Amino acid sequence: MNRNETSAFSPELETYLQEAEPSQLKELSEWLRIPSVSTLPEHKEDVERAAAWLAQKMTSIGLDNVQIIPTGGHPIVYADWLHAGTGAPTVLVYGHYDVQPVDPLEMWTSPPFEPAVRGDDLFARGASDDKGQLLAHVAAVEALLATSGNLPVNVKFLVEGEEEVGSGALTAFVPAETGKLAADVCVISDTHILSPEQPLIIYGLRGVWAGEVTVRGPSQDLHSGMFGGAVHNPNQAMCALLARLHDDAGRVAVPGFYDDVQSLSSQEREALAQVPYGDEQLLRESGAPAVWGEQGYTVTERIGARPTLEINGMWGGFVGEGFKTVIPAEAHAKVSCRLVPEQPSSAIGPMIERYLQQIAPDTVEVEVRTLQHAPATVVPLDVPEMQAGARAYARIFGVNPVFSREGGSIPIATIVQESLNVPILFMGFGLPDDNLHAPNEKLHLPNFYRGIRVGIALMEELVSS
């Protein structure tokens, strides 16, 4: 597996790491056999078993204060090692031990909870998301404690069993336990890198707002032969309103939407330009006939670093087979936004409602209801911890990581960042084709072993940052 490009560590640690690979794989496989599907009540005991397995592992390698903390939902696992001495930074490692359901089961080449190695890949539900990525950090700590009895930094592990169902318990736990969880940096390995050879640090995740627009007209559905042309059709009014949510340049037309949005720094634009992703790949992946979006920005910038507004669904009147000549009483649309930092996610719903009510004719009534919102996360590229992360990747992979902002959202990351006031390092070891949440989820094993090494290198680099 050709992982000796760089002699990153002492000969003793190198030897340990090479010899430990079979047992690291065996232990990960053992954990993956526990079907900790958090959303299915029939797996509640399995979820608890997965938490217990992790706690037992943490105890066995010499971590302190190992706790399985009961919650209203699935338990949180906590452990720490705080003997690095005064002045040493404290690293909070976040992960989750719950997994997604496995259906459609018949699409799996081997059973999802019977881990199977084919080629360089380990196939099992949770292999990449997130048991394998989290266990890499546990194994990194284990390697250092086993060979030197010491860690260069203080370490705290915070592992939840509800990531796949909305992180309910952790959302309340983190703000309530800021003392226990206090740290200098939080590391999250629940993301992917670009390829087996190209590491990636995600330094921003967008926030989200989602809601529902309702347009009301007549008090009941009407016959178009009797009322058509004489009352305003809510479907028609809805189309006219939604059409004005964007201007011709692809910008969101809602007044105030961009007020708090900071323009991209030249450093950021340069970093994003390094990401090997462009129009061609976007068209291939999406199957769309052409690229569309806000003028003046590359697709990488549009996806990761600019806010957007999407119309996700529309309904109203008669949508069955055949036809019914009706003027509906109401029209509905689901609308959502991806948000960048500084955009207050709670203000988006009222802002859209104000705009739509202002432009709506007095022939209809408009209402906007917020269903969900969470702010964005972004970590400045020049914070020392970010640079330490980059050096750790470079030492093990032999190439510098690229930096990117992702389109998605991880609400718990924002809560950790805001409650604990720490930068977040999204340093993943997964790959884009790991089949997360899909059949045949896999973990590329060379990345697992490299992930363990990056975990060690990161602890060392954080000391000198």
Ligand SMILES: [Zn+2]
């Ligand atoms: Zn995950």
